[in-house]
Amino acid sequence: NVAKTYQIATIPGDGIGVEITNAAAKVLQTLASNAKHFDFDFSNFDWSSKTYLERGYYIPPGGLDELKAFDAIFFGAVGWPDVPDHISLWGLMLPLRNALCQYVNVRPTRILPGTSSPLSACKSGDLDWVIIRENSEGEYAGHGGETHTHFGNAVATDTSIYTQAGIERVMHFAFETARSRPRKKLTMVTKSNAQRHGMVLWDRIFHQVRKSYMDVDADTMLVDAMTVRMVLKPKSLDTIVATNLHGDILSDLAAALSGSIGTAPSSNLDPTRNNPSMFEPIHGSAPDIAGKGIANPIGAFWSAAELVSWIGEKDASAKLMKAIENITSQGVKTADLGGTDSTVKVTDALCAEIKRLY
């Protein structure tokens, strides 16, 4: 007798997005059937570059409203060589984040046991970060345009948008995250020497919000120097907050430093809980390996663990995370981590480990 059924929307998208979403759904189902006190009801949304080429849109009319009824969304990846990337990103991914008010993007990074960092001195435990990326404004606000194209001298702008309310809400979330972690340490990243308006506002609001979190050890970095610190002094960092663009780039670097982009998870959160949040690995659709059955599903599984935690099933989430760490430490790994296992093999090993832990 099941206490609660969570309604989960799955949007697999393109390429390996489909492969890892199928794997994640299987794992979530296995988790629920072992935990017993909850269940998942999945609804699949086939919104992809293939359907875009057939119909002319990614999200059908009313699609965004339909998603609001769900408890959470699991997203694979969008993007395919037949469609320009700015069309696919603005056709599917960004409208979802915007319409569902998912204003923070949380990207934890750790070196999983049994995997290794390209930094030779960096062992499992030396790199344990959470990057909080602002997810609604900044460089990805969509402000800008192109004119004068027909004069043979095209002019194009992308205006970065920063609002006091937008910065304050992500800053509070970042300080709360830092406070909830053992080291209580936050680093804020900007480029306020060269970008003298929006980034200076970020700095100013950081110093204001900080007054409410004096128990958090907080510092600031310029983004260029931050890349150096991430590589040379990874242990000196814990929680990191940055703009949409900086957070995007730094989290890919973080993923690579932790071993592979294939293991890195992300959560697009509406912290007010007025809208469902969305969970996805940070990688894209990887056309180079799509259809080969070798995509690393760990980033998708870790994202699924974040989903399970966000809806309130903390114990089940911890079990799933433990199972993931157990199989990586046993050496069950895809090629990107130096192993030889297929997506299906890793998925089956994880399902078996979940059963064993219950």
Ligand code: NAI
């Ligand atoms: P990508 O993340 O798809 O691939 C980069 C490299 O990492 C490739 O060599 C790929 O094989 C490898 N890789 C990625 N995920 C992997 C996994 N799970 N297991 C093993 N290897 C993995 O990034 P790329 O190539 O820049 O973009 C491909 C497409 O994906 C583009 O259309 C892009 O716009 C889109 N994209 C979509 C994202 C999203 O939906 N959130 C995020 C990033 C890119």
Ligand code: MG
């Ligand atoms: Mg990215």
